[in-house]
Each structure stands twice: as C-alpha cells, then as structure tokens.
Amino acid sequence: MDALYKLGCASAAQILEQIPDPPTYTAIRTLLTILEKKGHVRHLSDGTRYIYEPLVAREQMGRRAIDSLLKTFFDDSVERAVTALLTRKDAEISHDELERLSQLIEKAKREGR
Numbered sequence: 162m163d164a165l166y167k168l169g170c171a172s173a174a175q176i177l178e179q180i181p182d183p184p185t186y187t188a189i190r191t192l193l194t195i196l197e198k199k200g201h202v203r204h205l206s207d208g209t210r211y212i213y214e215p216l217v218a219r220e221q222m223g224r225r226a227i228d229s230l231l232k233t234f235f236d237d238s239v240e241r242a243v244t245a246l247l248t249r250k251d252a253e254i255s256h257d258e259l260e261r262l263s264q265l266i267e268k269a270k271r272e273g274r
Contacts, residue, residue, distance in 0.1 A: 162219075162222060165214070166219045170213060201216060
C-alpha cells in the first residue's frame, strides 16, 4: 500500500519496482487482489494490464491497521500498545516527542476520555 500511495495509481509491475527487496510479481498481484476484495483498492483496465488505485485514504487505512493491531496483539489496550512502543530497545524518542505525547495525554484527561 505504501508504494501505491506514493504512486497514486500504478500497475503491479510499477508497484514492484518501488518496493525494496520485493516479493515476486505473482505475490504482488495476489496481494492486490486481496486488497481489492477487502475494498482497499480498485483497478481499472488499461489494455491487458490493470492499473490500481487506493480507495481508502492513507490516514484512514493507518487507523484501520492500528485498530487491527490493537485487537490482535494488545487486547484492545492503548496503554499496552503505547508501553510496547515506548519500551522498545531501539526506540529513539526525542524530548520534544515525549512532551507532545504528554500534552495529548493531558488533553485526553481534560476531555474525559
């Protein structure tokens, strides 16, 4: 999806070119078919090839992915997910990022979330 979002619309071959250490062309086509069945992308015919485009905005797709991640790995717990992110050995979180996170938490508290 990242490659497709960057390209806007593209064939499977064009998507394949954008992916570092890509899987096979067949794997890309299979994934695009799955994404189309799930309603994330659609294709238009251009002669014998399909041109794919995202149907879901990148930000909305990110939210869906986070929702799935929370349900699958963190028992729907935002706290557990944030803890996992903050305690990663290779996490490089700046003081400014921590301050912004702190402000978001305080705002959520004020709003009664």
